Amino acid sequence: MTSLPQTTNAKLGLVIDLDTCVGCQACATSCKEWNTAGYSAPLSDEDPYGSDPHGTWLNRIHSYEVDDGRAGQTVHFPRSCLHCEEPDCVTVCPTGASYKRAEDGIVLVNPETCIGCKLCSWACPYGAREYDYSDGVMKKCTLCVDRIYNESFEPEDRLPACVRACPTGARHFGDLGDPESDVSKLVADRGGFDLLPEFGYKPVNKYLPPRPRRDNEPPAPGLSQSPIDTVDSSVLDTPRDPLERFFAWADQMLSR
Amino acid sequence: MNTPGTLRHLTATDPETGAYRIPKIIYSDAYFSEMVPYADLILPDTTYLERWDCISLLDRPISDPDGAADAIRQPVVEPDRDVRPFQSALLDLGARLSLPGFVTEDGTAKFPGGYPDYIVNHERAPNVGPLAGYRGHDGGAFGKGAPNPDQLNAYIANGCFYRHELAPNQRYYKHVNAGYLNWAKDTGFNGSADPIVFQLYLEPLQKFRLAAAGHGDVLPPESHRQRLLQFFDPVPFWYPPFGDDGTIGDTFPLHAITQRPMAMYHSWGSQNAWLRQIHGDNRLYLNRRTAAAYDIRDDDWVWLSSDIGRVKCQVRLMDGVNPHTVWTWNAIGKRRGAWGLADDAPEAKRGFLLNHLISELLPARDGGYRFSNSDPVTGQAAWYDLRVAIEKADAAEAEETRPRFDPLHRPTSKDLPEAAE
Numbered sequence: 001m002t003s004l005p006q007t008t009n010a011k012l013g014l015v016i017d018l019d020t021c022v023g024c025q026a027c028a029t030s031c032k033e034w035n036t037a038g039y040s041a042p043l044s045d046e047d048p049y050g051s052d053p054h055g056t057w058l059n060r061i062h063s064y065e066v067d068d069g070r071a072g073q074t075v076h077f078p079r080s081c082l083h084c085e086e087p088d089c090v091t092v093c094p095t096g097a098s099y100k101r102a103e104d105g106i107v108l109v110n111p112e113t114c115i116g117c118k119l120c121s122w123a124c125p126y127g128a129r130e131y132d133y134s135d136g137v138m139k140k141c142t143l144c145v146d147r148i149y150n151e152s153f154e155p156e157d158r159l160p161a162c163v164r165a166c167p168t169g170a171r172h173f174g175d176l177g178d179p180e181s182d183v184s185k186l187v188a189d190r191g192g193f194d195l196l197p198e199f200g201y202k203p204v205n206k207y208l209p210p211r212p213r214r215d216n217e218p219p220a221p222g223l224s225q226s227p228i229d230t231v232d233s234s235v236l237d238t239p240r241d242p243l244e245r246f247f248a249w250a251d252q253m254l255s256r
Numbered sequence: 257m258n259t260p261g262t263l264r265h266l267t268a269t270d271p272e273t274g275a276y277r278i279p280k281i282i283y284s285d286a287y288f289s290e291m292v293p294y295a296d297l298i299l300p301d302t303t304y305l306e307r308w309d310c311i312s313l314l315d316r317p318i319s320d321p322d323g324a325a326d327a328i329r330q331p332v333v334e335p336d337r338d339v340r341p342f343q344s345a346l347l348d349l350g351a352r353l354s355l356p357g358f359v360t361e362d363g364t365a366k367f368p369g370g371y372p373d374y375i376v377n378h379e380r381a382p383n384v385g386p387l388a389g390y391r392g393h394d395g396g397a398f399g400k401g402a403p404n405p406d407q408l409n410a411y412i413a414n415g416c417f418y419r420h421e422l423a424p425n426q427r428y429y430k431h432v433n434a435g436y437l438n439w440a441k442d443t444g445f446n447g448s449a450d451p452i453v454f455q456l457y458l459e460p461l462q463k464f465r466l467a468a469a470g471h472g473d474v475l476p477p478e479s480h481r482q483r484l485l486q487f488f489d490p491v492p493f494w495y496p497p498f499g500d501d502g503t504i505g506d507t508f509p510l511h512a513i514t515q516r517p518m519a520m521y522h523s524w525g526s527q528n529a530w531l532r533q534i535h536g537d538n539r540l541y542l543n544r545r546t547a548a549a550y551d552i553r554d555d556d557w558v559w560l561s562s563d564i565g566r567v568k569c570q571v572r573l574m575d576g577v578n579p580h581t582v583w584t585w586n587a588i589g590k591r592r593g594a595w596g597l598a599d600d601a602p603e604a605k606r607g608f609l610l611n612h613l614i615s616e617l618l619p620a621r622d623g624g625y626r627f628s629n630s631d632p633v634t635g636q637a638a639w640y641d642l643r644v645a646i647e648k649a650d651a652a653e654a655e656e657t658r659p660r661f662d663p664l665h666r667p668t669s670k671d672l673p674e675a676a677e
Contacts, residue, residue: 022518023518024518024519024521025518025519025534026518026519028519028534029519029530029531032530045529045530045533048529048532049527049529049596049597049598049601050597050598050600050601051598051600051601051602051605052602053529053532053533053536054533055529055530055533057533065574065575065576067575071575071576072574072575072576073576074576227549228509228543228545228546228549228579228580229545229579231545231548231549232548233545235548236544236545236547236548
């Protein structure tokens with residue numbers, strides 16, 4: 001219903017390093033801080049001091065423990081819009097409110113013409129779109145389009161707020177359509193990958209995988225003979241958080 | 257630490273007179289925290305957007321290895337209620353009480369302009385003050401220089417911070433780098449430019465130990481000598497934390513530790529509407545192996561106990577924690593009614609603190625004296641020495657954390673008869 005540009009002059013996006021992300025949430029809070037005062041209406045919070053506080057965020061970080069057969073590996077996974085090259089969230093939009101810019105590839109929502117039908121959030125397999133219950137429109141990562149071209153800012157501040165805030169330098173911004181750009185070289189060097197490439201949406205954002213662990217030995221057995229150290233591994237329980245179990249199931253299905 | 261014991265102390269009365277044993281508690285806070293209802297007088301504080309602050313080189317500055325930097329906060333909104341910055345209130349109190357350092361020779365307030373006045377004009381040594389940048393009459397001095405009345409404006413013009421970058425030859429091996437050490441003396445960082453030698457064999461500690469062995473003119477009291485002989489070893493060594501006499505592992509087999517969530521460092525008001533969406537409750541993280549040994553499954557509720565109390569919480573199993581250690585996030589659990597949160601807020605229902613399990617005193621030692629449960633050198637509370645036992649909670653028990661104190665009564669204008677007039 002809404003057309004995509006034939007080509008874009010650039011493919012602006014993020015490269016997120018899962019090796020150095022420590023899950024501190026600085027990118028999430030600085031994103032919310034910048035964008036709640038940004039060009040669309042504020043990012044609302046429902047029941048902020050009550051029993052079920054929830055709100056609109058354009059960037060969320062989920063922390064997982066990956067079972068590596070040894071001591072477990074914690075992975076912090078920041079998730080935001082991937083500014084796909086062929087995003088269904090745009091083509092399903094009945095009003096043209098969702099659009100992809102020809103000049104730089106950024107996917108945006110025009111809050112004036114968005115009718116809050118949520119079709120785009122159903123179309124996005126990455127969960128990147130957030131419906132704002134107070135505002136009645138869809139919100140999403142803008143790559144801080146109101147920062148990156150802002151000539152009233154110092155050059156070092158013309159970056160998405162999340163990139164500027166990251167204390168470990170785990171977030172990088174640049175043109176992924178230019179093979180000579182720093183971000184493209186970083187992706188090539190580190191084996192950057194797409195999320196769910198099999199869906200064919202061609203995400204522009206890339207993720208860098210955690211580096212292999214240096215301690216390849218299994219953890220040393222405890223020195224004591226306490227019952228903890230002599231438990232038979234076959235009786236170990238696995239995490240069963242409902243959401244985690246759902247993702248595990250979905251992952252299994254999608255991997256078939 | 258020892259929250260139930262602290263509450264008992266705060267509310268203890270003399271059975272003969274009925275009067276509180278602590279006659280008057282004066283407290284300052286910007287929020288309706290757990291402590292407020294126990295105070296006789298509350299000095300309402302500002303939030304950090306409403307006051308001047310000084311992130312000085314003396315306490316957690318923004319420096320990096322190649323440069324010394326400090327920063328300020330400036331008020332960006334006017335308070336919309338009757339509050340005063342606590343630092344200014346303290347300066348005012350000090351002046352009214354004529355405390356040394358708070359009044360001039362003629363007895364008038366030394367810092368009548370409150371905290372911003374203090375930031376600029378206080379000197380802890382001649383020409384050395386809270387802020388290192390823009391000192392001296394022309395604002396050109398760093399470290400040492402006369403107070404500069406325009407210092408705060410200079411900071412604001414520079415983005416509310418100042419950073420002095422070290423010359424390349426000053427950046428390395430600083431403890432024996434003459435270029436660095438001379439600069440550090442000139443700026444008032446160090447008292448002298450002598451090399452700072454790391455002593456693996458620490459002679460000052462050995463002096464204490466020799467005194468405990470009876471050498472020298474000044475000798476420690478007999479009751480402390482054995483302790484000094486044992487612990488003032490000039491060569492670093494490890495020993496089990498105080499209180500662990502080798503048998504504690506039978507009763508309390510697990511170590512329990514906490515850390516503040518990183519996100520909470522973005523705002524110290526942990527009831528912040530955004531942060532509580534990120535961390536609204538907390539679990540006890542437990543190795544899967546440990547859980548199996550105690551027949552505990554993921555999501556089960558458990559009781560943790562130490563020698564002073566019990567806490568109930570819900571577990572989350574993981575692999576990446578030592579099987580003999582359990583951990584949780586700190587600073588999330590809240591008392592019902594506090595911090596302006598709903599009584600059924602997740603922080604009160606499913607959040608918990610290990611504070612209830614940590615004693616402020618160590619078990620009695622020789623002579624019956626109970627030492628503080630803190631680092632003997634720095635005084636830092638010994639959070640990480642906690643030992644606990646774990647057991648599954650009865651499935652019939654309510655799925656909520658314990659202890660669960662009565663909700664705090666939230667005062668309204670009706671509780672303030674005079675102000676309500």
